Amino acid sequence: MPTWEAAVLEISHIDTFYGPIQALKDVSLTVNEGEIVSLLGGNACGKSTTMKAILGLVKPRNGHITFNGRRIDHRPPSVVVKAGISPVLEARRLFPYLTVLENLRMGAYTRRDKNGIRQDIERMYDLFPIVKDRRCQVASTLSGGEQQMVAMARALMARPKLLIMDEPSMGLSPLFVEKVFDIIEQVNQKEGVAILLVEQNANMALSIASRGYVLQTGEIVLKDTARNLLNNPLMQKAYLGVA
Amino acid sequence: MFEQLINGLTQGSVYALLALGFTLIFGTLRMVTFAHGEIYMIGAYVGFEMIRLFAPSFVLAIMAALVITAILGVVVEILAFHFLRDAPHVTSLLVTIGISILLINLTQLIWGPETKSIPYALLDKLDYGEFEVWGVYITYLQIAVLTVTVLLMAFLYLLINRTKLGMVIRATAQDYEAAYAMGVNVNVVFSTAFAIGSMLGGVAGVLIGVYYNLFYPTMGQLYGLKAFSASVVGGLMSLPGSVVAGLLIGVVETFAVELGASSMRHMVSFLFMILILLIRPGGLFGGRELIQARGD
Numbered sequence: 395m396p397t398w399e400a401a402v403l404e405i406s407h408i409d410t411f412y413g414p415i416q417a418l419k420d421v422s423l424t425v426n427e428g429e430i431v432s433l434l435g436g437n438a439c440g441k442s443t444t445m446k447a448i449l450g451l452v453k454p455r456n457g458h459i460t461f462n463g464r465r466i467d468h469r470p471p472s473v474v475v476k477a478g479i480s481p482v483l484e485a486r487r488l489f490p491y492l493t494v495l496e497n498l499r500m501g502a503y504t505r506r507d508k509n510g511i512r513q514d515i516e517r518m519y520d521l522f523p524i525v526k527d528r529r530c531q532v533a534s535t536l537s538g539g540e541q542q543m544v545a546m547a548r549a550l551m552a553r554p555k556l557l558i559m560d561e562p563s564m565g566l567s568p569l570f571v572e573k574v575f576d577i578i579e580q581v582n583q584k585e586g587v588a589i590l591l592v593e594q595n596a597n598m599a600l601s602i603a604s605r606g607y608v609l610q611t612g613e614i615v616l617k618d619t620a621r622n623l624l625n626n627p628l629m630q631k632a633y634l635g636v637a
Numbered sequence: 638m639f640e641q642l643i644n645g646l647t648q649g650s651v652y653a654l655l656a657l658g659f660t661l662i663f664g665t666l667r668m669v670t671f672a673h674g675e676i677y678m679i680g681a682y683v684g685f686e687m688i689r690l691f692a693p694s695f696v697l698a699i700m701a702a703l704v705i706t707a708i709l710g711v712v713v714e715i716l717a718f719h720f721l722r723d724a725p726h727v728t729s730l731l732v733t734i735g736i737s738i739l740l741i742n743l744t745q746l747i748w749g750p751e752t753k754s755i756p757y758a759l760l761d762k763l764d765y766g767e768f769e770v771w772g773v774y775i776t777y778l779q780i781a782v783l784t785v786t787v788l789l790m791a792f793l794y795l796l797i798n799r800t801k802l803g804m805v806i807r808a809t810a811q812d813y814e815a816a817y818a819m820g821v822n823v824n825v826v827f828s829t830a831f832a833i834g835s836m837l838g839g840v841a842g843v844l845i846g847v848y849y850n851l852f853y854p855t856m857g858q859l860y861g862l863k864a865f866s867a868s869v870v871g872g873l874m875s876l877p878g879s880v881v882a883g884l885l886i887g888v889v890e891t892f893a894v895e896l897g898a899s900s901m902r903h904m905v906s907f908l909f910m911i912l913i914l915l916i917r918p919g920g921l922f923g924g925r926e927l928i929q930a931r932g933d
Contacts, residue, residue, distance in 0.1 A: 449818055475820035487815040489808045499801075500808050504820040552820070 674861015
C-alpha cells in the first residue's frame with residue numbers, strides 16, 4: 395500500500411492560457427510518494443496541458459507547482475527532469491531513427507554517472523525483455539505496444555521519483571493495453587516510483603490507481619479515491635461506460 | 638581523362654563539404670540558410686589573410702577559418718533563427734538572405750570589391766607542384782584538398798554516429814520537442830549544429846580559395862547555391878547523399894569543361910541536377926532520413 399506521509403508533487407491553483415484561450419482553470423492536484431494517481435477526462439479537457447505545465451513546457455499564469463518542496467513552475471524541462479520528474483509522452487514520441495538502446499540513453503540525458511546508466515540499462519532489459527530483444531533495432535520499426543515499453547524504459551532511465559504518463563493506452567490493441575497497465579503497476583511497485591497517469595481509459599486507469607481526478611473543460615470536477623470514483627454513478631455514466 | 642576525373646573529384650569534394658554543412662543545418666533545424674555561401678567566402682578571406690600576414694600554412698589558415706566561421710555560424714543562428722523560433726519560416730529565410738548581403742558588403746568595405754590573390758612568392762611555398770602516376774598528373778594541392786575533405790568527412794561521421802553529442806544532434810533533428818522534454822537544451826544543440834555546419838563551409842572556402850588563388854566578395858554566391866542544390870540532390874537530409882551528390886556535380890562540371898563547354902559548365906551542372914531530380918524527385922538518398930541511427 396502506498397505511504398501517505400509526503401506529497402511529492404503539488405499543483406496548486408494553476409491557470410494556463412494558449413493565447414486568449416484558457417486551458418486550465420484553478421487546477422490543484424497532489425501526488426504522494428510511491429502512489430499512482432490518475433488524471434481522467436475526455437478529449438481536449440486539459441489533461442495534456444496539465445502534464446506540459448508540470449514539465450515546464452507550458453508556463454502557468456497563476457498558481458504554482460512544487461516538487462519535493464521546490465518550486466518548478468517557470469523552470470525549463472532540463473531542470474524539472476533533473477529534479478526527478480520524467481515524462482512518458484503522448485503517442486510515445488520515441489526518436490524514430492535512433493536505435494532502442496540510443497533511445498534509452500537519451501532518457502538518461504541529464505545524468506552523468508556512466509556506470510549507473512549502464513546498470514540501469516541492464517535493469518530495463520530485465521524489466522522489459524522486449525527492450526533487450528529489440529535494442530539494436532531502429533525505434534520506428536517496433537509495434538505500438540513495443541514502443542510503449544521502450545517509452546517507459548526511456549523515462550525510467552532518468553531515475554525519476556515521479557513518472558508522468560500521457561495516455562499510455564493510446565492506439566494500442568485491448569490486449570496490449572492490459573499488458574501495459576500490468577507493467578505500470580509493476581514499475582510502481584518494483585521501482586517505488588510515483589506515477590501520475592493521464593488517461594482517457596478511466597476503467598483501466600482507476601483499476602491500478604489509488605486516487606483519481608476528473609478534468610472537464612480545464613477544471614477539476616471530481617476528486618476521490620479510485621474505488622469511490624469507480625462506484626460514482628456520475629462517473630459510471632460519463633466515463634466508465636456502465637449502462 | 639583521368640586527370641579530369643581527379644580535377645572533378647577535387648572540385649566535387651569541396652561541394653560535398655559545403656553540402657554536408659548545409660544538410661547538417663537543415664536536418665537539425667529544418668530550416669534553410671542562404672548565408673552558407675557567404676560563410677564559405679568569409680572562411681576563404683580568413684585563410685587568405687592568415688597566409689598573407691602570418692605564414693603560408695594550410696593548417697594555420699584552416700584553424701583560423703574554423704574558429705571564425707564557427708563563431709559566425711552561431712551569430713547567424715541566433716540572429717536568424719533563435720529570436721525567430723515562433724515566426725514563419727520565410728522570416729528566418731529572409732534574415733539569412735539579409736545577412737548574406739551584409740557579409741558581402743562588409744567584405745567589399747574591408748578588402749575592396751576587386752579580386753585578391755596570394756602573392757606568388759607565398760603561394761610557391763604552399764604549392765609543391767605536381768607528380769605523375771601512370772601517366773596521370775596530380776598536383777600536391779589536389780592531394781591536400783582531398784586529404785582535408787576526407788578527414789573532415791570522417792570526423793563528421795564519427796562525431797554524428799559515435800559520440801553522445803552526435804546522438805543528441807540526431808535525436809533533436811528527429812523530434813526536438815521530445816528531446817526538449819528529456820531535458821536537452823535544444824537551443825544549444827541548434828547553435829552547435831550551425832557552428833559545425835559553418836566550420837565545414839569555412840574550410841571549403843579556404844580550400845577553394847587557395848586552389849584557384851582567387852578571393853572576391855561574391856565568390857560564395859554560386860557555391861552557396863551549389864551546396865544547397867547538392868544537398869537537395871543528395872536527399873536533403875542525408876549526409877552520405879550530400880557527399881555523393883557533391884562529388885557527382887564536381888565531376889560532371891569538369892567533364893563539361895573537358896568537352897569544350899567551359900563557359901557553360903554551371904548550366905551543365907544544374908541541368909544534370911534537374912535531370913536527377915526528375916528521375917528521383919526525393920533526391921539520391923531521399924525518403925530515408927539519414928541523420929539517423931547507426932546500423933549495428
